[in-house]
Amino acid sequence: MMSLKTGRTWLDLGNPKRANLVLLTSTKYVERLQMLIINRKNNGEDVDREKNQAEKDRFKLLCYQAEAAMMLKKFSAARNFIMTSKRLISDLPPKEGAILSMLCYNFGVEAFELHDFQECVFWLRESYEIGKDRVEIGPKNQGRTLRLLANAYLEWNEEGHLQKALNAIALAESEHYHYSALYLRLKILLLTGESAEKIRSCFEDMLNHPDSSLELGLGSVDLLCSSNRKDVAVEGLKKLQSKYEHNPDVAKVCTKHLELLLQGKLEEEAKAFAEETITAHHSNRPLDASTRKRFHMIFWEHAADLFEGKCHLDAVQWYNFSLSLYTPDVICNKNLAKLHRNRVACYLVLGDLQKAEEASVQAEKADADSPYTQYILLRVAIAEGDVVKAKQSIKEMSGNMKTYEGEKVSPENQHGLICLAAQIAFEAKQQEVALVALEDLIELGGDPSMVLTALRCTIRFQLTDKDRTDSSRADMKKIISYLKTGSDHLQHAKDVENSDVDVQKESLWFMKIAWNMALQSKECPADMRELYKLCCKLTCLCGDDVDNLNRQKTCLMMVIACGLEQARQTQDTEGKKQTLQEVLLQLEDCKRISEKLRNVHVSESDVKTKDTTEILLLLYEFEAKAKLGDPDIESVLERALSMSYSEPKTYETMAALAMESPAQNREISKRALKAAIRKHLQTEPTDLNRLSRAFHSLVSMALQAGSLSDRCCSEEAFSYYKEVREILNKVKESYPEMEILWLMTKAWNQGIYLFSADQYEEAEKWCSMSLNFLTHLPSMKSNYEDQMNTVYSEILSKIENRNISSMEE
Numbered sequence: 001m002m003s004l005k006t007g008r009t010w011l012d013l014g015n016p017k018r019a020n021l022v023l024l025t026s027t028k029y030v031e032r033l034q035m036l037i038i039n040r041k042n043n044g045e046d047v048d049r050e051k052n053q054a055e056k057d058r059f060k061l062l063c064y065q066a067e068a069a070m071m072l073k074k075f076s077a078a079r080n081f082i083m084t085s086k087r088l089i090s091d092l093p094p095k096e097g098a099i100l101s102m103l104c105y106n107f108g109v110e111a112f113e114l115h116d117f118q119e120c121v122f123w124l125r126e127s128y129e130i131g132k133d134r135v136e137i138g139p140k141n142q143g144r145t146l147r148l149l150a151n152a153y154l155e156w157n158e159e160g161h162l163q164k165a166l167n168a169i170a171l172a173e174s175e176h177y178h179y180s181a182l183y184l185r186l187k188i189l190l191l192t193g194e195s196a197e198k199i200r201s202c203f204e205d206m207l208n209h210p211d212s213s214l215e216l217g218l219g220s221v222d223l224l225c226s227s228n229r230k231d232v233a234v235e236g237l238k239k240l241q242s243k244y245e246h247n248p249d250v251a252k253v254c255t256k257h258l259e260l261l262l263q264g265k266l267e268e269e270a271k272a273f274a275e276e277t278i279t280a281h282h283s284n285r286p287l288d289a290s291t292r293k294r295f296h297m298i299f300w301e302h303a304a305d306l307f308e309g310k311c312h313l314d315a316v317q318w319y320n321f322s323l324s325l326y327t328p329d330v331i332c333n334k335n336l337a338k339l340h341r342n343r344v345a346c347y348l349v350l351g352d353l354q355k356a357e358e359a360s361v362q363a364e365k366a367d368a369d370s371p372y373t374q375y376i377l378l379r380v381a382i383a384e385g386d387v388v389k390a391k392q393s394i395k396e397m398s399g400n401m402k403t404y405e406g407e408k409v410s411p412e413n414q415h416g417l418i419c420l421a422a423q424i425a426f427e428a429k430q431q432e433v434a435l436v437a438l439e440d441l442i443e444l445g446g447d448p449s450m451v452l453t454a455l456r457c458t459i460r461f462q463l464t465d466k467d468r469t470d471s472s473r474a475d476m477k478k479i480i481s482y483l484k485t486g487s488d489h490l491q492h493a494k495d496v497e498n499s500d501v502d503v504q505k506e507s508l509w510f511m512k513i514a515w516n517m518a519l520q521s522k523e524c525p526a527d528m529r530e531l532y533k534l535c536c537k538l539t540c541l542c543g544d545d546v547d548n549l550n551r552q553k554t555c556l557m558m559v560i561a562c563g564l565e566q567a568r569q570t571q572d573t574e575g576k577k578q579t580l581q582e583v584l585l586q587l588e589d590c591k592r593i594s595e596k597l598r599n600v601h602v603s604e605s606d607v608k609t610k611d612t613t614e615i616l617l618l619l620y621e622f623e624a625k626a627k628l629g630d631p632d633i634e635s636v637l638e639r640a641l642s643m644s645y646s647e648p649k650t651y652e653t654m655a656a657l658a659m660e661s662p663a664q665n666r667e668i669s670k671r672a673l674k675a676a677i678r679k680h681l682q683t684e685p686t687d688l689n690r691l692s693r694a695f696h697s698l699v700s701m702a703l704q705a706g707s708l709s710d711r712c713c714s715e716e717a718f719s720y721y722k723e724v725r726e727i728l729n730k731v732k733e734s735y736p737e738m739e740i741l742w743l744m745t746k747a748w749n750q751g752i753y754l755f756s757a758d759q760y761e762e763a764e765k766w767c768s769m770s771l772n773f774l775t776h777l778p779s780m781k782s783n784y785e786d787q788m789n790t791v792y793s794e795i796l797s798k799i800e801n802r803n804i805s806s807m808e809e
Helices: 002-012 016-042 048-071 075-091 094-113 117-131 138-156 161-175 179-192 196-208 214-226 230-243 251-263 267-282 289-308 312-324 334-350 353-366 371-384 387-400 411-427 431-443 448-468 473-495 503-519 525-539 546-569 573-604 612-628 633-641 648-659 666-682 688-704 711-734 737-756 760-774 781-808
Strands: none
Touching: 002 016, 002 048, 016 048, 048 075, 048 094, 075 094, 075 117, 094 117, 094 138, 117 138, 138 161, 138 179, 161 179, 179 196, 230 251, 251 267, 251 289, 267 289, 267 312, 289 312, 289 334, 312 334, 334 353, 334 371, 353 371, 371 387, 371 411, 387 411, 387 431, 411 431, 411 448, 431 448, 448 473, 448 503, 473 503, 473 525, 503 525, 503 546, 525 546, 546 573, 546 612, 573 612, 612 633, 612 648, 633 648, 633 666, 648 666, 648 688, 666 688, 688 711, 688 737, 711 737, 711 760, 737 760, 737 781, 760 781
16 A cells, blocks of 8 residues: 555656556555465455455556556557456446546546547547446546547548547537537538538537527637638628627627628628618617727728728728718817828829818818828828928928827838928929928927938938939939938937937938948949948947947948958059058957957856857958968968867868969968868868868869979879878768869879879879779769770889889899
């Protein structure tokens, strides 16, 4: 008994391994106990009570062992334990059978949660079979088991399982007529593609169920919709509306009905339903506030979709439906103002200026102070050609921007409205109105934020013009001058105490414009560099937090990159030198920012992470110093070599840069290539394509350094060949074939040259190496083998003849 209790405790603590150890001991105790009972019985003693207790203990032990096996995912063992327990329950009290049935049910639930539906089905079927005709289990529990079994069949979703799920639901309904079973039956019928009649019948059964409710009915409608049975769903909604017409929540059915009609593209039916609902609202069935709000949302969303789809006449009709839900006494209402503004937008597109004018008047009555209302009035005035009214609307709009206390107008929207106003005026060829907007912003009380807004709008206009026509260099310079002006104003605003300008936010906006303009200036590195410099200046106005330091670092790196590109393209030697020297100074600034960021990260965490910026800055510094002929270039390479997290690509790039004009530093290039090769060989898996290219470059440089007969260069190249040969012996056929062919050909040509110069021993060495590479050619070996072997034999013959001649002498 103590052993069983201990095992149970370990199971409750979620430690099945320790429970198993204890339960194994329990097994021995139970077996010994049973043997003792058998012996006593054989001696004629009355041991029925002890025997029954031992059987109960054995049953409990098997159940515990099954639980432990399930926790350890040993499903086969768990099944064996349960099957053994199942054979015992006929001789045990009914309570034990109920326990076993519930245990199987719990196993089924666990398997379901683990999405092991095959295992789940097994346990639930066992639970149901064991629980049959057991009063302790009861039909409710049996029904619950069968419903879960049906769910498991559905989730399993293999051929034939839908019918099994349906059978399980039929059994569940016979055990306990529950709403969930009807819902599952509906779900299965939808999956099996049953006729609309059967689905309607099932839905009606659900409506007629004693536990049916409006919420459950709506859930069933959602299920029908998700299965694309919207026709049946609409019918169901009508029945729900009829059954629950006195339910205060019946409006949910109405909104759902309207949504379904709209989703089904039943536009005319949806309009008729909306009209009926509105009529009922104003007569005998008023809608509560939350339902009216929901109807407004549906009307507006559908109207917006129609507007985007260029169905403006239908859009305005749906906006009018929304208007019909308002009572005449509602006048000053911000949502009502929005509604009228939307109606104005529709009428303007339809060209109905009279109705647009009427709706704009209503919008002004509802919320005259709103900048959006003044904006819509401006649009009407521009459409009517009323310049005076348009100017007045602009003044009202700009004047109300900062004082309006109604709907929130974000800074972006403020600037956007003014810019849109100016843009619409320009498109209507009313430049006078557009200029008034910009001038008004600049002149309003000398407010720096207004000046900045005007600058932003001007820049946007310039960018719009740039999008419409080909931009000239003068246009770019103009935009850059606007950005510089904005930067100067922001610097002034930062220096002024209690300035109402959000310098950081404004600076970020100008920086984004400068950044985007820089990205579009790829053909002119000078402009790109100037714009990135502006980005740097603007980021300096945004504080010293980590995010902004990262922005400064990024901008500086772009300035450096543009400077290097400008130096690559310019033909002016002095200008190139000056640009590269500036790059080196900017590199130092960037390093200082990077060091600040590293210190911040170290203070936040003791773990020092890989910093790719350092590598990139090293490459920039390497290129600048290489092109300036700075002797310090070697120290840059040394720093790169000391980095534990550098990659082969870093050294490959340095090798290429070292060989670019005017640097042509062969020794530095070779050192970098050797470092790249070491890194490649230390990397798993090795990138043989890039490794082979590095060896290619080394061999080329060695053989091109002097004449073909230069013994020192030849020996250097031969050492590289030996390294490649060792790699080839390891990687077999993975080495790029064309690189093997190139190395083989290069070695062969070297050998033939030496052979022609009567340097037979050296020729034999190179040709032998070439033949060695020939053996590694996977597909082209036969193209060269015979000819090379013939020539090689001739070389060997020459060497042998020379040796014989030497011996004779």
